[in-house]
Amino acid sequence: MDEETLRANVRAANRNWLASVQKQTFEMDYDAGADVLYASFGPPQEAFSMDADSNGSVLLRIKLDTYEIVGFDIISLKENFLKSSREAEMAFRPILESFGDGDWFVTISPASKDTQAIFRLFIPKLISEMAGDLVAA
Amino acid sequence: MPGIIFEIPDKDGVPVSLSESTLLHIRWRHPEMDNHASAIQEVIRDPTLITRDTPGSLHFSRLGATKGKYHSLYLNVVVRYSLSDEGIKGQVKTAYFRSVPPKGELLWMKRP
Numbered sequence: 001m002d003e004e005t006l007r008a009n010v011r012a013a014n015r016n017w018l019a020s021v022q023k024q025t026f027e028m029d030y031d032a033g034a035d036v037l038y039a040s041f042g043p044p045q046e047a048f049s050m051d052a053d054s055n056g057s058v059l060l061r062i063k064l065d066t067y068e069i070v071g072f073d074i075i076s077l078k079e080n081f082l083k084s085s086r087e088a089e090m091a092f093r094p095i096l097e098s099f100g101d102g103d104w105f106v107t108i109s110p111a112s113k114d115t116q117a118i119f120r121l122f123i124p125k126l127i128s129e130m131a132g133d134l135v136a137a
Numbered sequence: 138m139p140g141i142i143f144e145i146p147d148k149d150g151v152p153v154s155l156s157e158s159t160l161l162h163i164r165w166r167h168p169e170m171d172n173h174a175s176a177i178q179e180v181i182r183d184p185t186l187i188t189r190d191t192p193g194s195l196h197f198s199r200l201g202a203t204k205g206k207y208h209s210l211y212l213n214v215v216v217r218y219s220l221s222d223e224g225i226k227g228q229v230k231t232a233y234f235r236s237v238p239p240k241g242e243l244l245w246m247k248r249p
Contacts, residue, residue, distance in 0.1 A: 046167075
């Protein structure tokens with residue numbers, strides 16, 4: 001499949017993505033040794049990956065049979081990604097400070113409050129901005 | 138070596154390792170990668186293309202590296218290289234399937 005067809009399939013499968021994802025619990029798992037953040041909307045599912053940004057540091061996780069976006073990964077979270085966006089750095093800072101330097105895992109539900117609630121709003125917005133026309137509110 | 142699943146030479150002979158901890162993250166968060174540690178090694182040893190997107194990290198990719206429903210996709214392994222007292226070493230950061238080759242600067246491509 002060429003990239004244009006892939007993008008058309010993903011676009012068609014995620015028309016109400018932002019509204020739908022904000023109702024779901026999402027999980028984040030950070031591998032400190034590799035500096036990789038894995039995030040999924042609900043438990044992790046089998047998927048393939050496609051670039052969300054131009055430099056390949058954010059990957060959307062796409063379900064093979066439905067083209068639904070089921071999560072995303074951020075490669076080099078601290079080394080590159082947070083340094084490139086002040087908004088991202090501010091959203092991640094409370095979570096990173098509360099977990100320290102090692103691996104961490106967090107589940108954020110629609111009922112989460114305070115810093116987690118801010119994070120909940122920020123993450124889908126960030127992904128929808130990066131994914132551009134692939135997802136729509 | 139404790140905590141290391143494998144250490145193998147990449148295409149250019151530089152040692153690349155995969156830690157037990159990183160493999161656990163990969164298998165948990167990318168369930169489709171379960172049982173593919175040997176395919177990860179194969180892609181590092183014998184990729185079809187190598188690209189670079191950020192300084193210090195390379196993407197090793199190979200089409201059809203596994204059997205089954207992901208056979209028609211590229212298996213992509215991200216390796217970070219760093220200089221230590223023992224010389225340059227690589228560490229696997231993550232691995233995943235993708236439907237199109239990675240973007241970034243093309244460093245090497247296997248001739249058909």
